[in-house]
Amino acid sequence: MYRILIVDDEPMILKGLRIFIQQYGLSISSIRLASNGQEALTAMEEELPDFVFTDIRMPVMDGLALCEKIAELDSSIQTVVISGYDDFTYAQASMSYGVKEYLLKPVGKRQLHETLHKLVQRAERIQPVAAYLSVAKMDEWLVRFEQAIYYMDHVQTLELIQVWEQEITAYRMQDRQKNEMLEEFHGLLMKKLKARDVNIALETRLHLEDTLTFAAAYRVFASSIHQKLDCLYKKRKGKPKDPIEEAKFYIEKNLASEVSLEEVADLLGLHPNYFSVMFKQMTGETFVQYRTKRRMEYAKRMLSEEQHRITDISYAVGYADHSNFTKTFKKYEGISPSEYRQKLGI
Known part of the structure; x- marks a missing residue:
């Protein structure tokens, strides 16, 4: 599977080239677009392409400078310059940077397909035994897996497992190298989940045998991910919901009780300290502040009836001590419960 990067400051040309490339029927893992050389370099920090199609005249960084930067990478990237007739002199200069092909605008589908055929033939002859996976790309996949597992999104997790296999397969490496990458990725993912204090067993090692094919190793990896999902599901008592929304729902249903942070954290299968920090980050309030606010809002609704x-209302919102309820209500609303009723004309 090939990775392709198209660079041009004209959106219609970007779109047209992408369509032509897709129509060629090449096995492609990604087609990325950039409007200038600088954007292209940023994209290449995340994922090195096999083929680059670039215009010459672009803002910020032109195609000639981009070709020079690609040459400095000393990689197996094949670059194709696509430009207008007036830029032919520049295109000739780009050849000194290892540019493989030059196409004159406007580019036809047949012409582009012939060029792709040449690029593929050349790539198949080279067949590098190693590939580059940037730290940024690895982190991107780690975050996606972590989020899907933590929020128990089975559909998203299954999709990630399938696509991640295709991603690793796209890097032309030996099975041993792919398995090492998989082992490292699994270890980093487990560490990220541990940092979330999910309170389930998280073995960082896959313990892959040296003789395993990549396909077999990946089955071990996928099995491990499914196992973590099942454990988390059981820990949370089979409630695959957003932890914060579930916490809010539980508070709402138990306003009359002295619901504690520790109680809700245990319900969600989270460490109390982590849950406290997460709750504050997601709501902008501490657990106690949110619980008090919901109690007072419910008290206001009851006071309007x-x-x-008022004594019954204080019990209904979790205050056995009526004076404590009055004090809290006045602090929250600025007036006492009885004054609030008077204001409503009750």
């Missing part, structure tokens, strides 16, 4: 006595 004449049939409820």
